[in-house]
Amino acid sequence: MTTSLLQVPPPQGLLRPLAVPERLLLGPGPSNVPPRILAAGGRQLLGHMHPEVLQVMDEIKVGIQYAFQTQNQLTLAISGTGHCAMEAALLNLLEHGDTVLVAVNGIWGQRAVDIARRLGADVHELLKPPGEYFAPWDIEEGLAQHKPSVLFITHGESSTGVLQPLEGLGELCHRHGCLLLVDAVASLGGAPIFMDQQEIDVLYSGSQKVLNAPPGSAPISFSERAREKMLRRKTKPPSFYLDMGWLANYWGCDGEPRRYHHTAPINSFFSLREGLAVLSELGLESSWERHRANCTLLCQGLRDLGLELFVKEEKVRLPTITTVRVPEGYNWKEITAFLMDNHAIEIAGGLGPSAGKVLRIGLMGCNSTSGNVERVLRALRDALSHLRRSRL
């Protein structure tokens, strides 16, 4: 062709090479991805129905069953990030007019409220200030008052650094005829969770936290009780992509021959499979212990710097993401920028209700090491003294 039909020319920015600097990602996620998992995601593609891919999916399924400590058949990975799993959980469980109780002590509860309202549910909020957690009697009061069919609660509140105790909540919900839905995006693999023993009905997580895979797939599992509620639906869920009936079939959870549903993010599954393999090799208990020990080390170091931890009680401190109050006289943005510019380390400010109040430091999966604790403390010390000097 001699004359071009094109009115939009090739963009100049795309004619330059992709630039990706190396950084230590100690924010609330994504975390760094170790070479083995990066390599898995960089393998050549296969078709989404090839037997090797179906086998990888089967391995992901048993990997999630291990990580969640569940025998649930309906266990799979969503083709989207952790947030997409939250939507999948809510839109499959809830129908227009269903009553749902959401425990809100940070951004994830707020998000669940937003989504449940979009779905036409009758939403009630159980509120706690950021940094606090829910006691069984708080929950019981809410269950008795609102009689919800689903309770949403966040295990690892990454915006505030709170680890919500789950002991007894499943039994409590079931006594009130309610299902227990738990967000474990930020906590899975970093703090003990026992889906079956704790009677959790729906549990989901993400790939990019302790599992150290890139974001793009999200583990989820449904108990028999949750499955029965979905089977009783009068209307189809408002999504085909996330319809658990179809996904259960594609993931081989329903005993039927697998049908094409959508083109899965195949190499995200390769990475997730490898992240679950690393966790299986290390063992859950070692992983929990590693995250606990390095978090303790970090907290001690932060206190030694004269900083104040945002979550007072040690037993409800999230071992994967530590929140510390922004020290008086400092601007949190200057601190995070200093670490990024001078140490190539990412730490984050607050999010939602904790915005402006805290700094958040994540130590997740391969990033949870005593070396990284020392590195981030050294960088923080540098930032605090430098920024103080620059004010004098």
Next chain:
Amino acid sequence: MTTSLLQVPPPQGLLRPLAVPERLLLGPGPSNVPPRILAAGGRQLLGHMHPEVLQVMDEIKVGIQYAFQTQNQLTLAISGTGHCAMEAALLNLLEHGDTVLVAVNGIWGQRAVDIARRLGADVHELLKPPGEYFAPWDIEEGLAQHKPSVLFITHGESSTGVLQPLEGLGELCHRHGCLLLVDAVASLGGAPIFMDQQEIDVLYSGSQKVLNAPPGSAPISFSERAREKMLRRKTKPPSFYLDMGWLANYWGCDGEPRRYHHTAPINSFFSLREGLAVLSELGLESSWERHRANCTLLCQGLRDLGLELFVKEEKVRLPTITTVRVPEGYNWKEITAFLMDNHAIEIAGGLGPSAGKVLRIGLMGCNSTSGNVERVLRALRDALSHLRRSRL
């Protein structure tokens, strides 16, 4: 710990290495990913709000504007596969009770009908048998009869191998006060499409076809007319993850400071950026010409083998995916299995309304070469003669 709390042991399958054989993927997608794009996806992660990631997103945006031939500000990539983009288009455009007309001549129209019904829309179908396409008067009749606010039509019907002519449809829709929504998952980069000149209001595609990136992100763009319809919504869309108001902000399309929305599939964006860069370097017109030429070569070769093309008229044959009737006396499953087992080549059977009737051969992006045409024809000749002999 001496006694384990775990009731589910580490899965044995995950303690073996990941196995991924090399294959030539000549099905309807995913296509093979060239080393440069695989390497981009294998780069170390960055945070989803880091300036380098926001820049990659800006580059994706201009890359999509080029590929779509549009100046639309509201242009971005969905954090999911092509099917997720279909949902994003429908759930943002449609509200409960909206009338939508869906042109159904294959599986994608059927899927759009399914999703639109889930959204509570008043859905009308315009039907054609698989292998056929819609003439402007077919569309006009439907528009006049049903007075829809949105028309859905598929540019590249990958289940049947039909390329739908789009000339004049935008103008026609607008004359009837209707928006034009086009699925170009299988055609983008392989056949000319001009979003602005053809007055298309919503256009989306996938990453894993001509763009040769892994599945997991999906380009989408909205015209000013489409944006205005979304702004007039009385209810929020039933998804937060795919809410175009939030996504427009995260992608810097609304002129406001970018806020955290969700953790994007960052390395899928790296791959998509690189796929768009390859297309920009090659040039759209060269890419269209390459796909046309290799499709012609393939069609000639298939006829030389005595096979019958499923789509009769050359001008409506999809240049990226060629459909050929399953030859009499053969079982399609035996043919595809023979190619896979003996030549490590994937070709596919039919899908939805074309199931059992056709074989589908994809030549997309880097896979669209005369060498691959020869390779697949040789393999098919081998399969046909071998399977015939085995019957004698």
